[in-house]
Structure formats: C-alpha cells, structure tokens
Amino acid sequence: MTETTTTNATAAAAAPEVLSEVRGQVGFITLNRPRALNALSLGMVRDLMAILLAWQHDDAVLAVAIRGSNKEGPFGAFCAGGDIRFLHQAGSQGNPQLEDFFTEEYALNHLIHNYAKPYIAFMDGIVMGGGMGISQGAALRLVTERTKMAMPETAIGLFPDVGGGYFLARCPGSAGEWLALTGDTIGADLAIACGLADGCIPVDQQAPVWEALGTQQFADAEAVKAFVVARLLPKSQVLQPAAAELAQADAYFALPSVGEIVRALEAADTDWARATAATLRKRSPLMLHVVLEQIRRARSMGLADDLRMERDMVRHCFYLRPGQSETVEGIRALAVDKDHAPKWNPARIEDVTPAMVVPFFASPWPAHSHPLAALA
Numbered sequence: 001m002t003e004t005t006t007t008n009a010t011a012a013a014a015a016p017e018v019l020s021e022v023r024g025q026v027g028f029i030t031l032n033r034p035r036a037l038n039a040l041s042l043g044m045v046r047d048l049m050a051i052l053l054a055w056q057h058d059d060a061v062l063a064v065a066i067r068g069s070n071k072e073g074p075f076g077a078f079c080a081g082g083d084i085r086f087l088h089q090a091g092s093q094g095n096p097q098l099e100d101f102f103t104e105e106y107a108l109n110h111l112i113h114n115y116a117k118p119y120i121a122f123m124d125g126i127v128m129g130g131g132m133g134i135s136q137g138a139a140l141r142l143v144t145e146r147t148k149m150a151m152p153e154t155a156i157g158l159f160p161d162v163g164g165g166y167f168l169a170r171c172p173g174s175a176g177e178w179l180a181l182t183g184d185t186i187g188a189d190l191a192i193a194c195g196l197a198d199g200c201i202p203v204d205q206q207a208p209v210w211e212a213l214g215t216q217q218f219a220d221a222e223a224v225k226a227f228v229v230a231r232l233l234p235k236s237q238v239l240q241p242a243a244a245e246l247a248q249a250d251a252y253f254a255l256p257s258v259g260e261i262v263r264a265l266e267a268a269d270t271d272w273a274r275a276t277a278a279t280l281r282k283r284s285p286l287m288l289h290v291v292l293e294q295i296r297r298a299r300s301m302g303l304a305d306d307l308r309m310e311r312d313m314v315r316h317c318f319y320l321r322p323g324q325s326e327t328v329e330g331i332r333a334l335a336v337d338k339d340h341a342p343k344w345n346p347a348r349i350e351d352v353t354p355a356m357v358v359p360f361f362a363s364p365w366p367a368h369s370h371p372l373a374a375l376a
C-alpha cells in the first residue's frame with residue numbers, strides 16, 4: 001500500500017520541502033529543498049517531527065528511511081545544516097521563531113536518537129551541522145564514496161550543536177576536538193573510523209536498496225536492518241587511510257587549551273599541522289575556546305543534558321553580547337554578504353579570556369522551565 005502523508009511547503013504553490021510516504025512496511029522521507037542543499041527550515045523540522053511521531057506508533061511501519069535530494073533528483077546531497085540565512089535574519093531582528101527553531105530542532109534530534117524503530121539515514125553528499133543532527137541518532141548511518149561530512153560551525157561563529165557535543169565527544173581519542181574546532185570535512189573512511197557512520201553503501205546501490213526496502217516482505221524491524229547491512233561494503237575496503245590522520249589529530253587535540261593546540265601545530269613541520277593551524281586561525285577565536293570546553297564537558301554527559309547545555313549555549317550565541325554576536329557575523333560573511341572575511345571579536349585566539357567563555361555555560365533558565373526540561 002502506498003500512503004502519501006502531509007508535507008510542508010513554504011508557499012501553497014511551492015514544492016513540499018519534506019516528502020514522505022509508506023511503501024510496503026517502511027516509511028520513506030526525502031528532504032526536498034535541493035537549492036539550499038536541503039538546509040532545514042523550521043517548517044521542515046516540524047514536518048519531520050510530525051511524521052516520525054505518527055510512524056512511531058503505526059504498526060504498519062517497521063522502519064524509517066531518510067535521504068536528501070539534489071537538483072537532479074534523489075540522493076547526492078543529504079543536508080547542509082540548519083537554514084543559516086534564516087538564523088541570520090531571525091538573530092539580527094530578534095524574531096522569536098529563532099528560539100522555537102532551536103528548541104524544536106534539538107527535540108527532533110533527541111527523538112531520532114531514541115526512536116522506537118530502526119531509522120536508516122542515507123548520508124550521501126553534504127552532511128553537515130543540522131544534517132548530522134538528523135542522522136547521528138540513526139540505527140544505521142550510511143555514508144557513500146561522495147559523502148562530505150562536517151560540523152562546520154566554528155566557521156560561522158557557532159559551536160557544533162544538534163547533539164554535536166554528545167556524538168563528537170564519543171569519537172575515538174581527540175578526534176572530536178579536531179572535528180569540532182576545525183570544522184574539517186571528512187569522507188566515508190574517517191566517518192567510519194570516527195564512529196560517525198556505520199557503513200558505506202556504494203553510490204549506485206542506494207537507489208536499488210531504497211526501492212527494495214519498499215517491496216520486500218520483512219519478518220520484523222531487525223530484518224529490515226539486516227537487509228541493508230548485507231549490502232554495505234566491507235569496512236576493510238573503506239578504512240585504509242583513516243588511522244594515520246586520526247593519529248595526527250590525537251597528537252595535538254588532546255592538549256589542554258586552544259592556545260597550546262594552535263602553538264603546537266604551528267611549531268610542527270608537517271603539511272597536515274600547518275594546514276590545520278591555518279584553519280584554526282580562520283575560525284572564531286571566541287567560539288574555539290567555547291567549543292573545546294563544550295566537547296570536554298559533554299564527554300561525561302548523556303544526550304539530554306548535552307542538548308540542554310547546547311540550548312543554553314545557542315541562546316547565548318545570539319543574545320549574550322547584543323550587537324556583537326559571533327554567529328550573526330559569521331553567517332553574514334559566509335552566506336549573506338559572502339565576503340568570507342568575518343570580523344571576529346576578539347580577533348585573536350590569544351585574546352580570549354576565561355571570563356568570556358564561562359557565561360556560555362550558565363543556563364538562562366531555571367531547570368524546571370528550561371525549554372528542553374522534558375527530555376529524558
């Protein structure tokens with residue numbers, strides 16, 4: 001049976017940004033905003049939440065599969081994050097929907113991590129920021145040869161949210177600090193080595209597997225997962241170059257402070273260290289310090305506490321320093337004016353003090369009225 005569910009559209013005549021249907025025993029979701037690389041709008045977050053909640057208690061749905069679309073059709077791009085143009089506009093103008101966006105997006109991330117049925121994410125192409133938030137909680141995280149995965153937030157004066165503290169802190173060694181601070185983009189090999197993907201599905205196998213999920217008869221939810229797992233490349237074919245790069249990251253990113261990390265990288269005589277130091281010098285100095293603290297705090301937190309901490313932090317990113325939000329400035333430079341020359345404040349890693357960092361971790365809400373108080 002095919003059942004097409006309701007979908008969001010920004011205007012009545014516009015194409016729906018989230019497509020969903022049930023085919024056979026599986027619920028299928030396609031992110032359908034390819035011109036913005038499927039960046040998540042508030043409407044998309046709401047649609048995803050509504051669809052997942054409906055299917056969670058629908059006995060006809062054994063499992064859920066999600067993918068993105070590119071301009072040519074399905075797959076090719078998963079999701080480039082939260083809609084940063086909206087964040088810029090809403091953050092500059094005090095639009096209350098900004099608060100709703102983060103509360104509802106983080107609640108969606110939490111639901112996916114705790115989803116009662118296998119949720120299978122086809123993470124082809126760009127998977128960044130909010131795209132990680134709707135895939136890292138999946139029962140199966142499938143990357144491809146063309147996956148470009150990153151938590152790029154320090155480039156826009158933000159921090160890796162959407163549960164980034166939780167899942168990056170659980171990467172091996174200091175890989176989480178490396179990915180969080182630099183925002184470096186990784187492919188399938190490092191994604192698997194970092195524990196951020198479960199397996200690699202060849203690009204040309206995605207469509208046949210997706211289609212077959214809707215026509216096969218499955219005994220139960222575990223059989224749906226097993227059907228997909230049987231079609232993944234052996235990990236030994238994917239992992240070859242990853243170990244050496246992780247060892248390099250460990251050598252620097254275990255150091256206690258951002259200053260020591262960047263100084264050690266600048267003193268080293270390898271291309272990797274030089275390039276990594278140069279990357280850090282471009283990121284928001286303030287947010288580098290905030291992010292290192294975030295990842296290290298998150299290492300001893302469960303997901304719900306991490307999301308509450310991130311909800312506090314993201315509010316501060318916009319409102320702690322009125323008229324001086326690093327995030328508004330970072331998005332302006334990357335995606336609004338596109339001059340790629342953010343004016344960070346302070347301008348240098350060395351000029352950030354602990355007194356600037358500490359307030360990001362103070363909750364603006366009493367515990368009982370925290371916007372994510374209900375998350376367990």
Ligand SMILES: C/C=C/C(=O)SCCNC(=O)CCNC(=O)[C@H](O)C(C)(C)COP(=O)(O)OP(=O)(O)OC[C@H]1O[C@@H](n2cnc3c(N)ncnc32)[C@H](O)[C@@H]1OP(=O)(O)O
Pocket residue numbers: 035036037039040080081082083084085086102105126128129130131152153156158161162335
């Ligand atoms: C709460 C959640 C927070 C977060 O998720 S924060 C993290 C947000 N994500 C990012 O910071 C990534 C921003 N995007 C990029 O850096 C680049 O894109 C990519 C590296 C992903 C791809 O670059 P390229 O292949 O050159 O494509 P392109 O021309 O930059 O993007 C195509 C169109 O997509 C729009 N777009 C991309 N990402 C987003 C986004 N996250 N929010 C809103 N729009 C986005 C662009 O602006 C552009 O649009 P136009 O053609 O009209 O200029």
